[in-house]
Amino acid sequence: MTEFTELTLEQISALINEVMIANGCDDANAAALADIMTRAERDGSHSHGLFRVPGYVKALRSGKVDGKAKPVVAKKTPAIIHVDGRGCFAPLAQAVGLPVLAEATAEIGVAALSLTGIHHFAALWPETEYLADRGLVGIACTAYMPMVAPAGSKAALFGTNPISFAWPRPGKTPVCYDMATAAMAMGDVQIAARDGKSVPLGTGLDADGNPSTDPAAIAKGVLLPFGGYKGSAIAMMVELLAAGLTSEQFSFEARENDNGDGGPPRGGEMVIGLSPDLIAGDGWQEHVERFMDRLRALEGVRIPGERRHKNRLDTGPREINATLIETITALK
């Protein structure tokens, strides 16, 4: 039977901080990682919470990621911000760049933040929610290792290429989603294989390039984009925005240049902010709430982000897998 230990959010944050500093992070890098993983635990997004600590540590110990990196932010135009992460994990580069992006967006109506020299290993909703919490629309995307075959082909070229979108709802939690453009994340395919379950047709191809419902066979083959040709077009857009527009590595370059230590490759991220105040003008909140009311009234519809935001209201301790805590504590 799985055993759980209760930890407060403060204890979770302190544990991550300690482990990161013990593994070569300076205070700023450790704090950014503790913040991002604690927020994931707070929201019930366990797959991006403490579960990730061993992966971050592995990447630090490999020397691939610099836990003392000092990201450099530059405003190339009043609307274009660039952060060179200098090899840090993405959260610190974001912590440095997002305030500048938000300020520029609020001032000029639309702005773009390109992040390079980062190792992205986290969810994307913290970026878009940061903007939405300030009354701005956020769009973010990043590429990764090639794992997804473009529709029609049998060879991996795209990463799982997540895209996140957040719409601000002043006084309420934003509408926010963050989804892989792969039909299913590789982690979920591996879990299905472990549990002896089948996956829907369209999830991926086996090593011979044949459609399969066997997750173990797909794990040896390639994933497919969600939604066939149309989802593949979205996945391509993510590659072009996250790598082509940032001048960082495309997924295929990340694979070619990877040192094979299993840690997250260097990659790029693109974050775009838009200001409804400046673009839509007065009254946009009430207008959009009429749409949200219609959407919420539909039986069977989930508002993206709502479950996470509900979990967030609980400020009490979280039940954490005891074995995971042991594993993490041993990394100090």
Added chain:
Amino acid sequence: MTEFTELTLEQISALINEVMIANGCDDANAAALADIMTRAERDGSHSHGLFRVPGYVKALRSGKVDGKAKPVVAKKTPAIIHVDGRGCFAPLAQAVGLPVLAEATAEIGVAALSLTGIHHFAALWPETEYLADRGLVGIACTAYMPMVAPAGSKAALFGTNPISFAWPRPGKTPVCYDMATAAMAMGDVQIAARDGKSVPLGTGLDADGNPSTDPAAIAKGVLLPFGGYKGSAIAMMVELLAAGLTSEQFSFEARENDNGDGGPPRGGEMVIGLSPDLIAGDGWQEHVERFMDRLRALEGVRIPGERRHKNRLDTGPREINATLIETITALK
């Protein structure tokens, strides 16, 4: 047997111009429509070419659309452009707004054009290709009448909500797609019904809300988004950008406020431009071409827009359905 008549692109343009002027358009409005439909015929996109003329005429005759409207362009900030179409068809508003958007994007790196007071009845690739032809990235989207049930529900709330994306390839034709976020356009469902064919599960629901492969049953029910929950999230983003961010009508408002003449409702459009020169910096063309080479090398992969661009190279006359020409000529 279907008969065809050969028309040069000049003849196609002149025919559309004449018909539009005969139905109350001034020169500017007629020219914008002739341009957009002639380009569709040139590219082999027949569904957005002459085939649309009767629909445009119907909308003009209903009085819903003003064929003499003079769109007004305003620069709200150095990066935010607004065009009030004053009730025109979208192409004229775009002809007025896109040059201002392209100039702003080239100058400041990212810019947004919101279009309101327009009746969008055309493809979206002309907008994004306009930007890509000038070395810029383009993203465009628009909403329409509610025809698509958000994933999990059985009631139409979203329009077919197309999104277009174009990436510039200096010296080559851009990568460009333009796709409905519905699994299938209603027109294609109706054609399948006429031809007695079935459609894939996931295309839509019948009038009782049950999944169906019978296009005639779906035509009486609702369409579904492509790609399940993930495609539904993209369709929602399109509604929010095209209506929420422009302050124009959401799909459900277009239905509520429609006069029922069958013509295209008033709606909004959002077009975003991004400059790789300013964001990615020098060398982005070669970098992206390495990715494009990989994509093209994959067996079974189509580069979006390639077929249209190949058709475009043919400057000769086009074979047009003779009955369609008769129908259109009768509208003069």
